[in-house]
Amino acid sequence: MLDHSMPQAATFAGGVDGLFWLITWIVGLWFIAAEAMFFWLMWRFRRKPGVPAQYVTGKEKHLKRWINIPHGLVLIFDVVIIVAAIRVWVEIKQTLPPADVTIRVNSQQWAWTFTDPGPDGVLDTPDDVRTTDELHVTVGKTYHFLLESKDVLHSFFVPAFRLKQDAIPGRTYTGWFKATRPGNYDIQCAEICGLGHGVMGAKLVVEDAAAHAAWIQQHANDGALAALTTPAPADTAAKPATATPAPAAGTH
Amino acid sequence: MAHATTHPVSAGGGAHGGAHHDEHWIKKYFWSTDHKIIAFQYIFTGMAMALIGAFMAYVFRMQLAFPGSSVPGWGFVSPGQYNALITNHGSIMIFWVAMPVLIAGFGNYLIPLMIGADDMVFPRINRLSYQLFLLSAIVLLASLFVPNGGFGGAWTAYPPLSANRVYSTTPYGSTMWVIAVALEFVAFLLGGINFIVTSMNSRAKGMRAFDVPIVVWTIVIASILFMASVGPLIAGAVMLIFDQTAGTSFFNPNRGGDPILWQHLFWFFGHPEVYVVLLPAMGIVAEVMCVFARKKLFAYQTVIYTIIGTGVLSFFVWAHHQFVAGIDPRMANVFTVTTVLVSVPIAEMCFVYIATLYGGSIQFSTPMLWALAFLAEFLIGGVTGIYLGASGLDVYFHDTYFVVAHFHYTFFPIAIIAVFSGITFWFPKMFGRMMNDTWGKVHFWGTIIPFNMIFIPLFILGMNGEHRRIFDYHNFPHLDTPYMQSLRITATIALVVMLAFQPIFLWNFIRSMFAGPVAGKNPWKANTFEWAADSPPPHGNFAEMPECHRGPYEYSVEGRTTDYWPQHEPA
Secondary structure (H helix, E strand, O other): OOOOOOOOOEOOHHHHHHHHHHHHHHHHHHHHHHHHHHHHHHHHOEOOOOOOOOOOOOOOHHHHHHHHHHHHHHHHHHHHHHHHHHHHHHHHHHOOOOOOEEEEEEEEOOEEEEEEOOOOOOOOOOOOEEEEOEEEEEOOOEEEEEEEEOOOOEEEEEHHHOEEEEEOEOOOEEEEEEEOOOEEEEEEEOOOOOOOHHHOEEEEEEEOHHHHHHHHHHHHHHHHHHHHHOOOOOOHHHOOOOOOOOOOOOOO | OOOOOOOOOOOOOOOOOOOOOOOOHHHHHHOOOOHHHHHHHHHHHHHHHHHHHHHHHHHHHHHHHOOOOOEOOOEOOOHHHHHHHHHHHHHHHHHHHHHHHHHHHHHHHHHHHHHOOOOOOOHHHHHHHHHHHHHHHHHHHHHHHOOOOEOOOOOOOOOOOOOOHHHHOOHHHHHHHHHHHHHHHHHHHHHHHHHHHHHHHOOOOOOOHHHOOHHHHHHHHHHHHHHHHHHHHHHHHHHHHHHHHOOOOOOOHHHOOOHHHHHHHHHHHHHHHHHHHHHHHHHHHHHHHHHHHOOOOOOHHHHHHHHHHHHHHHHHOHHHHHOOOOOOHHHHHHHHHHHHHOHHHHHHHHHHHHHHOOOOOEOOOHHHHHHHHHHHHHHHHHHHHHHHHOHHHHHHHOOEHHHHHHHHHHHHHHHHHHHHHHHHHHHHHHHOEOOOHHHHHHHHHHHHHHHHHHHHHHHHHHHOOOEOOOOOHHHOHHHOOHHHHHHHHHHHHHHHHHHHHHHHHHHHHHHHHHHOOEOOOOOOOOOOHHHHOOOOOOOOOOOOOOOOOOOOOOEOOOOOOOOEOOOOOOO
16 A cells, blocks of 8 residues: 555555555546546636527537546446456455464454464464464464454454454354565454454564564463463453353354 | 415315414424425434534544543543444434435425425325434434443444443443434435325426426435335344344344344445435535536436436445455455446446536536535545445455545535535525625635545545544554654644534524525526525415426527526426
8 A cells, every 4th residue: 555654564465555556546547537627617617708608408429428438438447447356355355275374363352362373283272372462473374364253343454464354253254364574563453342442452473484483482381371270261251241152153 | 484374275185274374483393294394394403413413523533633632622532432422423424414404304395396396295294204303313312311321333333232232331322322213214214205205296287207307306216215225224223122122132143143134234224325315415416506507407317317327226235345244255246346336327427417517607606616516525435435345455445544534525525515505505495585605605615625634634544554433543553653643633623624614604594594685586597496486485385386398407598588497487
């Protein structure tokens, strides 16, 4: 997008930005042409004493083509935009490249919990690394994320990745990304979720494989420790109202 | 507003069958079945609600520009208050300002006058419609003062947040909000029935379908769109009320419900709703442009076909609000196609309006400035919609400030610019006196320039990834930069400037009502029927029921001494 303030940090970010500029060029030209015509007509046909208006019905062929030709062009440009938009969409949402790592992203009022599979690379084992409001991923690896919500709708938004997906209680959504650029980025909740919506952010750390391994090593025992001391995951008891925990409905 | 106490034979259902001499003022202004009084009730209520909605915008914009400081006239803004303010600002501006003023207000005032009828077909239903609307406004405003505060789940009210008091923390505010919205829908259903039936059955002798002014067409088609789309949402609202209060689980995923269902019901209505308010605004602009360019509307029938085309297409685009909501990704492809194709009839309509200026003799009066500004600004709203309809890009832009800026560039021209155009244009007819044109222009520039200064920064904020409905951006490091904050402050200052210009309009309005120059029947030299009636028209509208002899836009016809040719004038 505006690259100085919003870097491209995932494989599909370039495609999204390319689509942005394609649409900007197309509609920008139309917009400027239409406004220029509009203001020129306003100036050209301003009221002048002794000059009456013309009687034009809009059925005159030589005038009507000024409407019909641009109108046909609009339709053609629409098709260009639709094709480009769907290409980007299919890449982000409709394909699922094979995963190197699968992580779980849990949302709840008003925190993100991330589960990394840990050294064994398998989720739901004692060496999982669970972190709150901080996600560490390795650059260049394809990640699948299993997105869930415990209570209301949230939306997993990583602006630097150009990735957004709503989290729906009772469902597990599987999406993917592949980070391309190390750094610290924001994770936002983009769907209003109650009083704490404005504080529901998290930090995304994209790092190289060595740094990630070191981070895993540092936290590998946390999960095992947590599993030993608290039998149930610590945060399920937090919401009393509809506390019949949904079966994590099968992934799709 | 001196209403004459005699009127010709009434065809309007008999509700005002001659028994209105020396009415008590309460009966005349608060229990009236006269379509013009009901129109004023709607317009004035809508204007009052607009002031409330604008005040809300002032409070939350101040919080965004100067987070954590006390807002003059309000105090400190808590996160709960912030959510309630944005929620009710949106709800009020769409349901209690745009709808009552554009559809109900102008529809009630203009339809009988423009088709040459003495009143609506169902005057008592009309009265009931306003009364329900007033009740809905009172319920909404009351919901802000109940324990735990007003509803704060955004105007879209997505469950489970809106359905469950544990999540929303506003048990009373949520339910009252939904009740208010449902009541408001019922009010407009009653009004819409009236508009459709009246314009089908009560047209003056000689008035064929293609002699009807565009604004009547647009209001009637908008009413049909509304009636066809609102049913599912009323059902949804009832289900939501049950979920909130009776423990049902229509939208509760833990007990077999589906929160996405609400989104479909909401947006199946919500997107046609955009066109429900857009179309009457386009109609008002067409009337004003033709009069002040002294031009026949370019390709009148094409405009009507584009209105109908837009209306039909608007039923097939709703899921573009849900691209990233968890719907089947293949569905997004279909809705991208339909959404981007809406640009076809809308672009045609804009081209036709621009072409109407060709060969004109344009007078830049206040109503004309507003009408031209509508088109110039709405184009920005239109082209930025393409970005959001393109599914691949919406993944990024969804729920960012780009969306906020986009829809304000559509709704502000609709609900504010077109309304100012309509009010300044028909003011002489409504009150029999002219408004001050110089003050009108001061108010125009004082509104238009700040309007752009508010919303252009929001486009940039959205491109930089600023997400919506956040009361304080300190928690997001890349959004908390001095540059981003300076954009927020710019927008807020522009808003304050814009609001500071609004008392000029109110003063001009009230002063002109009592002390403006007397307007006469037809101050703008316009063609349509309402200008054949006295200003203001008496109860029953016309001293002699008009007959229609030609189309509504016969301006500057060659070989005539005057540059207009009223519809009621015999050949």
